Amino acid sequence: MSYIGAGVEYALHCLLWIAGPLERPPSSRDLAEIQGVSPTFLKKIFPKLEKAGIVEATGGIRGGYRLARPANNITVLDVVDAVEGPKQLFDCQEIRGRCALFQGKPPKWSIQGVCGIHAVMLRAERVMREELAKTSLASLQRGLLGKGMPASFSEQARAWFADRQTAREGARITAMRSRPGTRDDAETE
Secondary structure (H helix, E strand, C coil): CCCCCHHHHHHHHHHHHHHCCCCCCCCHHHHHHHHCCCHHHHHHHHHHHHHCCCEEEECCCCCEEEECCCHHHCEHHHHHHHHHCCCCCCCCCCHHHCCHHHCCCCCHHHHCCCCHHHHHHHHHHHHHHHHHHHCEHHHHHHHHHHCCCCHHHHHHHHHHHHHHHHHHHHHHHHHHHCCCCCHHHHHHC
């Protein structure tokens, strides 16, 4: 199993879309659809991002998600910790004291101090967390733009999200009007 799961990847890609200049906050369903990922899975990720203060939900017919703070103030480490929770890279089981030759009574020298394997893993985790903390969502976004993404792609994305939101609004209004007992229904009788 990966230390950093697919949820982090999905969250980061979603956050890059949200950080883009969209007219209205996108829904998690739209973010899932544009990326070809499971809407159900994303619906489990967004509450974690919201709880961590990375995104905030907007309600109503035009509801969706927006960044809760500027993209340059959101690090990859923030997202990893929000989605994965505070877990360690390595869980030392202290097996060095279980050697069969010790017959259940490990000598002091065998278990003294931090296990060398555990020490390496602790250093590696520290370096990894430092690197993730140095990389902001804004720097990831600049990296995408620096790879030659044409401006027309950004326009296509804005139009795609706007069309989805307009269609969703139309469907909600139609559904509301078709309910028995609504004002529009009473006027047509």
